Amino acid sequence: MDRPDQIRLTGLEVTARHGVYAEEKVTPQLFVIDLCCSLRPRPDTDDLATTVDYSELAQRVARVAGEGSLDLIETLAERVAQTCLAEDLVAAVEVTVHKPQAPLPVPVADVAVSITRRKPA
Template sequence: MDRVTLRGLRVRGNHGVFEHEREEGQTFVVDLALGLDTAPAAATDDLTRTVHYGELAEEVAAVVAGEPVDLIETLAQRIADTCLAHTLVEEVEVTVHKPEAPIALPFDDVTVTITRRRA
């Protein structure tokens, strides 16, 4: 299976269990690795035979900027569902970064990574 990746999509969202996270929001970073067969697109040089990653990025950004959730696990699942709604995508790995997580100690990042496949 071939992979199309998108790394470092930065979007402001209001996710988290604490009230200040919901009110003030914070930046989330999303990485995607899409599993699909790119051979038909490569053979024909036809964008309609692959995933338009620009459009997908906008769809994922809308999910992150949209309805708040408590957990980034839930956010990652919603993003995976959005990616799998594209019929050519057979598998997706989603990593959601929460670099501004409310942790009192110094840290670089908090991430959740999930992998989902078409049933």
């Protein structure tokens, strides 16, 4: 079986107020989002209307990721996944949300959560 076509966005940066600690709800911090959308088959044509417009998708993901204040990056990853799955041609998506400035008691380069979601068959 052939592997489906994919669209990847890596390193999408959003400044937001997500986290469980009170200071995270006040002070914005950087979140970095990577996603890989597996696409449903499409016609072999050079027409943007036959695929996912990754510019528009990036804008929608950034808007959803920057809204409100969530406690968990797992919830943020779920919101991003559902945004991607709202696209007709997206069959599945893998989302990784990085929180490189997470307030931890020991130094770490990054904290990340990855999820995979699929549309029902």
